[in-house]
Amino acid sequence: MSGAVDTSTPVQPPEFPQRLGHPRPLWMLFMTEFWERFAFYGMRWALTLYIVAQFFGGDAAGQASASRTYGAFLALVYATAIFGGYVADRVIGYQRSILVGAVVSAIGYFMVVVPDHTLFLLGLATIIVGNGLFKPNISAQVGQLYAQGDARRDSGFTIFYMGINAGAFVAPIITGLLAERFGGPDMPAYKAVFLAAGIGMLISTVWFWFGRHQLGGIGRPPAGAEGPTRVLAVLAGVVLAVPLVYFLMSIDAGILLWILAALFVGLCVVVLAEGVREGPVNRDRALAMLVIFAFNVLFWMFFEQAGSSFNFLAQNIVNRDFGGFEFQVGWFQSVNPIAILVLAPVFAWLWVRLGRANPSIPRKFGLGLILNGLAFLLLMYALSSLVDPATHKIPFWTLFMVYVIQTAGELCLSPIGLSMVTKLAPVRVVGLAMGGWFLSTAIGNNLSGIFAGHVSGEGGMTVASAQAGYTFGFYALVGAGVLLFLIAPLIQRWMHGVK
Template identity: 30%
Template structure:
């Protein structure tokens, strides 16, 4: 299949085209992972303002389906499209999804997510297959080629959140989606420019007479999955209506879990129906799937629970950082700030009795009634009207606090309760509605014009009166109109990619050294080590919870850095080993299905990443991280118990 001589020292030309194609696509993907929860739950910078549980549900389901669809995308490429066209179709779908998300409105947002999920299903499995197809069987350059390709993934992941932070700080949420969409277009252009050079990595689509056809997959997996998923969803809705659904569980999460039951049954039957020679290897995949699913449940807390920890519990004002990667610490930041952290001057804030008016201001969806109400409650403020598209000659400190205004009757505000009984406020506008202008509320303080941020009375009291009651003195104040500059919370997710790049050669060298000394670890032992390190990373975060006084105060970013360092070493021990074992323990006729099983196990874990992010606020940080450490520890114990048999099976199949 390859079009280069396998004896040459260099790599096939197509490798570098695939490297950059993947790098740009991963930049877009990890941009979404980094900001999805922040955007859906944001109430101060023009986000969607959803409750935390709903935002985490969307995050978990998005990542779950992103890892479910490659199971189908690989089969469609094999039988109908070929790999190059499948990757191109995937890139087009993902770019379209990101541009849809850049249009205001929840419907466009959800349609965009669907485009990303479908596109990833075509893109993710097939570009990796193309890398492998560049090399003939037995080519010694193959492993190094995958290492180079994997580096492209992590460069994209490293840059993603740095780019996202800079763009959203300067231009807002929607431009972040647009820039990520442009990244996908660059990815497509690279692919198209090297189309002929990549012909050797492609294959003509054909049906495999020994493989499971799409009709079999549809009848035995997809149709039952959809039926069970719908059953679980409507059952959970009924339970929720009668107050019987456990706290933190949401109908969509329950539906997904129910939908996985036929998948589990299918793979159990696959093992039962295998020949005596094949059955031990297939049975040995169970602990590998369990370990992989659990690990990715923890790792992909990076976009849910760990991002919430970075946002709400990490002191982000204590490090020098590039200005474009910092944002103003708006009022909610100071609720858990340390005692000596200066607070905004009260004259920098406007106060309203109706929390819905404060929410409308924060989500930048005001109407004339809200503008009038805010002005009436703060008679010392001036209302400055601004055009939609430019600064109207106003200084930056005023522009920074401006909010969009819509005609009366356009903005809808609905108040309710979430599954925990907490009050929710949903501020929405119809699809395609355009603001008529913007307004800024300003106050003249000591000869300076100050742009005012609007808060409700409860938040204002927590910032000042409650502070004095707790510490016995008034807080140190910032100059009027100024806020602390803090690092964006999504920046910390880039630590995982940074540590992958930094630790990979060190870990490879360490394992090679152990092997030379006759103390090398088996593949199964590396899996166990990865799970032990994952448990240790969560125990480290439970200590951070102790230091945070139950989440009452922010702690150093080094706790988060330590978590990502330890869990990344666990990733390097576990993830490559898991992928390798799936291919080694499976008969060739079933590799596509069992690799799909690995992705499905990952999808299962990802759904729980969103679930645990949703219940994080219901527990103390110590209890939350100890719960997760306990789950990871149980899986590590299970791996230890099956280790001898797993080692023996792996050796039997040449692993």
């Protein structure tokens, strides 16, 4: 998840010492982000499985509730990122925002270790609030290391992006091994997972604490706000925000959906009104952007089955046995980041190689939706034709390839989202429009939990329920992708030459 885009007047960075051709602080930020992503993805795969095991006594009837909690968690992670950039820009600066967010997140990770449902949800709420302060601002710090026009900027973000995916790759493998190693009545497996995630977040905090001096004045508090008063005010805001997020986590997922949708509609009205005020060209561009936001909701609704229904599919319906060696459920979560590292250079080369035939923004989004749909088509085929009559399970390779195909779809859509907003949004509301992008993703994530709950049904996932749910996913995604291809010429006209 990328963070806020700095639309303020650029500040000339100091002459940093160089390491491997880049400013030395880049590598400190790389490792800070690596350990934060280790914590997040190390815990993320286990959430739904833990909820069912701990709070429903292993009863499969708890799968639907677990999926809805997971969807709400991801939705609010994205939604709170909207406010993190504001706090950094206007209140306490980027460095202090990252530190406060890291400490708050670490507290949340250790809270979820305690096997109490209320404290568990409070822990998730604490992680959400901490993530909102941490995640968007550390990405912004990377951009601030380079002067305007520095040709190394894109390469620096590529290196930083590798840190994100390296942490996401190793985390499920390590925490999955810990879950297997320490599983038992005295030390529940998922407790070891959450402890490891909390330790990872502590390492991230300490790494940034000792490394931040490398940044010099980059990301320091605004002039006149160097004292502790504003930090204390932000901490007070955190204390107030955690119960609010807890409340949003606790209510019905459908109600949360209406709240997020109302915020999104209000935001869209403001952005479109500003576009109308700026004239027909900006009005059309704003409209094109908002239409793509709607399709973005659908993409993430089905993509984020990874931590919910795909978990239950892997646990109960996928054959993970390799002659006595069992592939851990959590390890499937490592397929996406390693596939990104492998496929991202391929897609970057492909877009350049196509030259003038390079697909437009709406067609790339449409291709992303269709590829996501093809992943569900593979599941439809597996669940209808490849179920082993003896074990009632589908082959391992099918779910593995689902993650790979979905990653290809993600690479068509996700990398261009933030860039698209900066190109199409009315100048005076770029930050607000960026919030719309995150809100559309948040709504998709919340819908992913609701959809996963329907896939599991009241009694837990079966081959029949999975096949029915994923069949719907296929038709919805491919239908939306084809529709977007058909209306792409209209959207391109509205974009008025923006590529």
